[in-house]
Amino acid sequence: MDASLGKTSVIPSGARDLTTLADRPLPAIPGVLAEEPRAARDDKAQNRSETxxxxxxxxxxxxxxxxxxxxxxxxxxxxxxxxxxxxxxxxxxxxxxxxxxxxxxxxxxxxxxxxxxxCRSPEALARLETVYRRRQILEKHLRIHYPTLRTGDTLFPEWEAHDFDAIEHRGYRRANRELAALQRQLRDGxxxxxxxxxxxxxxxxxxxxxxxxxxxxxxxxxxxxxxxxxxxxxxxxxxxxxxxxxxxxxxxxxxxxxxxxxxxxxxxxSPINPYPHAxxxxxxxxxxxxxxxxxxxxxxxx
CATH class of the missing domain: 3.40.1350 (Trna Endonuclease; Chain: A, domain 1)
Known part of the structure; x- marks a missing residue:
């Protein structure tokens, strides 16, 4: 059983190549934080010496x-x-x-x-495009290897959604985290x-x-x-x-x-402002x- 695939006990043909693709790290780019570290997610974690x-x-x-x-x-x-x-x-x-x-x-x-x-826009946008393409490739292969992920909430097969979170795929979850971090940086960083x-x-x-x-x-x-x-x-x-x-x-x-x-x-x-239009x-x-x-x-x- 592959722990990265959750409850699935048998890895379908070709899934090992997919896992290898997902585990391959993206190259680091100066000025772009691909995935926000845990220490940076909570400003309150800074200690008194840092302050x-x-x-x-x-x-x-x-x-x-x-x-x-x-x-x-x-x-x-x-x-x-x-x-x-x-x-x-x-x-x-x-x-x-x-x-x-x-x-x-x-x-x-x-x-x-x-x-x-x-966060530098050209580098961050290029990284965002790379991670987005990688997620699309992962979703394409996951649809093929795990047809049971279909949610069945529509009458048209081409518009049918898939619950990719159900298998807890490590590479897919990492791509989603990177996308969220990059979008946050481009918006606020x-x-x-x-x-x-x-x-x-x-x-x-x-x-x-x-x-x-x-x-x-x-x-x-x-x-x-x-x-x-x-x-x-x-x-x-x-x-x-x-x-x-x-x-x-x-x-x-x-x-x-x-x-x-x-x-x-x-x-x-605590002066009261005498000039409301100052x-x-x-x-x-x-x-x-x-x-x-x-x-x-x-x-x-x-």
Whole structure:
């Protein structure tokens, strides 16, 4: 009896080849998490040391930003033009009074935490197509070798469904898990890709502990800051993004709002908002400087 086939005691002719096909692993692709590990399925499983490590990375990113020309910073800032929140957001003012440049820092303490946000669409879509084709092949052979799987819920044989879960086929179940994980990643795991595409800021930095990520594995267009002995070192320069004046002004406002919320918490203040329409965009400053782009810091941009 083959344990992978559940209650079936006899393996039909050709089923051994099918099992071999199902057990053959797919090649790993950088930036694509084919099947979500158990540790990544439950964020609550992170222990206190991991939380402390993440807070330390955020602290170092905040310090690095100020030491490199970004005096206006805040933690946990909601980003404009998207639904994401940045670990650290920073702003560098211009001397001529124009809107300055903006930077976003994302801190990742573990491989699973990193991969959750680093799904790259072309590779993930190619992997999804491969796994989907494999599942179709498995279903085709399972229909032939296990005709008793028909559910009999329709009068037309060509539309008759099959209960493939009844035999608990190991390869088929694995293909379904991979498909679900890839679809989840394409839906929810493209934070790095989307932030760069939407140009929510001019520069994007990924902050990681030493040896967590090699430079070639860095998300496209992102810079890499590596923590070594309690200090951040720039391992790779980020690409420049022409973020609009409206987006830069909006991010500056959100940095200020995040800083104000932190002060309120520290001083135990709960102010009642006297300006119910304060979140409405202020049009005149954006129109005045909409043509001006900030000076590119060549020392930080590749």
């Amino acid at each position: 402390a490590a993440h807070l330390q990375l955020k602290r170092l990113a905040l310090l690095w930003a100020q030491e490199n020309g970004y005096p206006i910073c805040a933690l946990e800032v909601a980003l404009p033009q998207c639904r994401y929140r940045a670990d650290v957001a920073a702003y560098r003012p211009e001397r001529n009074g124009n809107l300055g440049l903006t930077a976003v820092f994302e801190c990742k303490q573990s491989t699973s935490d990193l991969r959750r946000n680093d 493209r934070k790095f890709e989307k932030l760069a595409r939407y140009a929510c800021a001019n520069l994007f930095f990924l902050v990681v502990p030493n040896d967590l990520l090699r430079e070639p594995e860095t998300p496209p267009a992102w810079g890499l800051l590596v923590e070594k002995a309690g200090v951040l070192a720039l391992s790779r320069k980020p690409a420049w993004h022409d973020s609009s004046a409206a987006a830069r002004l909006r991010l500056l406002q959100k940095v200020a709002a995040a800083g104000t919320r932190l002060l309120n918490r520290q001083h135990d203040l 979140s409405v965009e202020i049009a005149s400053p954006m129109r005045k400087h909409s043509h001006a782009l900030p000076h590119r810091p060549e020392s930080l941009v590749r």
